[in-house]
Amino acid sequence: MVKHTKPNLSVNIGNLVLKNPVMVASGTFGYAEEFSCLLDLKRLGAIVTKTITIKPRHGNLPPRTCETPAGMLNSIGLENPGIDNFIKNKLPFLKKLGIPIIVSIAAEDDPGEFYILVGQLDKISAVSAIELNISCPNMQKNILISQDAKETSALVSSVRKLTRKCLITKLSPNVTSISDIALAAQDAGSDAVALINTLSGMSIDVHKCAPRIGSWVGGLSGPAIRPVAVKMVWEAYNKIKIPIIGMGGIMDIDSALEFFFAGSTAISVGTANFINPGVSLEIISGLEKYMTDNGILNLNNITGKLKACEDLAR
Ligand SMILES: Cc1cc2nc3c(=O)[nH]c(=O)nc-3n(C[C@H](O)[C@H](O)[C@H](O)COP(=O)(O)O)c2cc1C
Structure with missing residues (x-):
């Protein structure tokens, strides 16, 4: 008799246990309430909030x-509404979902702002993990923390002392070697790295001879960046031991599998949410089907599958 066992989709990211490895990427899903009439949020592996700063921010000039x-x-x-508003007005809804909530944070001027934010979030049980956004390309800064291994290391090690919650460091692709930065984050105590944030880009309307977005330069996302992101996950996987949360142009199950094969333990879906808000749930079902069809019981058996195949071929 054939024994049918359901595949186990759960993964561990530091001390965080996800029932499945599919989350929604920061900034592409608001604070989730906006999406609540479009899909069953409770089925997601985790929700990563829009990045929060200490004070509310109005954002950049439109078009954005x-x-x-x-x-x-x-x-x-x-x-974003700022940390106090977030805690008062956005977190209660998220808390009720009963799934892991990862709060993304950033500093506006001084890295010390991270310490204040982490100090506040550390006390809140509804916050499952903290994602350090040190890679936002839209902050009019000459250099981002995640573009420098020493700065990344200094920030992560200082923050590490302030919380035992799962700490995720979100990395920028706008660097020479993302694996060196990932290693710095790991060695400084990060539980996981999330990559990639958007690639710096620009687009010009030649009929108006004007940039298409208000701040001229912005962050490129979507399928166009997927090969870059997959390569970066692959490079990081070959250098670090902590889990990688892979993202960049994931649109469906096949593109999600690329990220697992390259070395991701979990994935985040971003731009695709704007086209199909239910895509993350479709990817969860697709993963279950892929594993069932291929007799794979544990998701860990597909993380880094490409390397395992490469090693076998030697
Ligand atoms: C409109 C928009 C807003 C974003 N805002 C944030 C943000 O607040 N914090 C952050 O860490 N990443 C932000 N990102 C980057 C995404 O989380 C993700 O890293 C990136 O878009 C690559 O994934 P994707 O190609 O699936 O969108 C944003 C992306 C988009 C498209």
């Missing part, structure tokens, strides 16, 4: 988004 070939440019400029 434009479509580009196989993707989009955005320069939202971290519009």
Whole structure:
């Protein structure tokens, strides 16, 4: 008799246990309430909030988004209600969902703002993990923390002392070697790295001779960046031991599998939410089907599958 066992989709990210590895990427899902009439939020592996800063931010000059070939440019400029408003008005809804909530945070001027934010979030049981957004390309800064291994290390090790919650460091693709930055984050105590944030880009309307977005330069996302993201996950996987949360142009089950094969333990869906808000749930079902069809019981058996195949071929 054939024994049918359901595949186990659960994964561990530091001390965080996800019932499945599919989350929604910061900034593409608001604070989830906006999406609540469009899909069953409770089925998601986790929700990553829009990045929060200490004070409310109005964001950048419109237009803030434009479509580009196989993707989009955005320069939202971290519009958000600020930490106090978030805790008072957004977190109660998220808490009721009963799934892990990952709060993304950023500093506006001084890295010390991270300490204040982490200090506040550490006390809140509804916050399952903290994602350090040190990679936002839309902050009018010359250099981001995640573009420098020493700065990344200094920030992560200082924050590590302030919380035992799962700490995720979100990395920028706008660097020479993302694996060196990932290693710095790991060695400084990060539980996981999330990659990639958007690629710096620009688009010009030649009929108006004007940039298509208000801040001229923005962050490119969507399928156009997927090969870059997959390569970066692959590079990081070959250098670090902590889990990688892979993202960048995931649109469906096949593109999600690319990220697992390259070395992701979990994935985040971003731009695709704007086209199909239910896509993350479709990917969860697709994963279950893929594993059942291929007799794979544990998701860990597909993380880094490409490397396992490469090693076998030697
Ligand atoms: C409109 C928009 C807003 C975003 N805002 C944030 C943000 O607040 N914090 C952050 O860490 N990443 C932000 N991102 C980056 C995404 O989380 C993700 O890293 C990136 O878009 C790549 O994934 P994708 O191609 O699936 O969208 C934003 C992306 C988009 C498209």
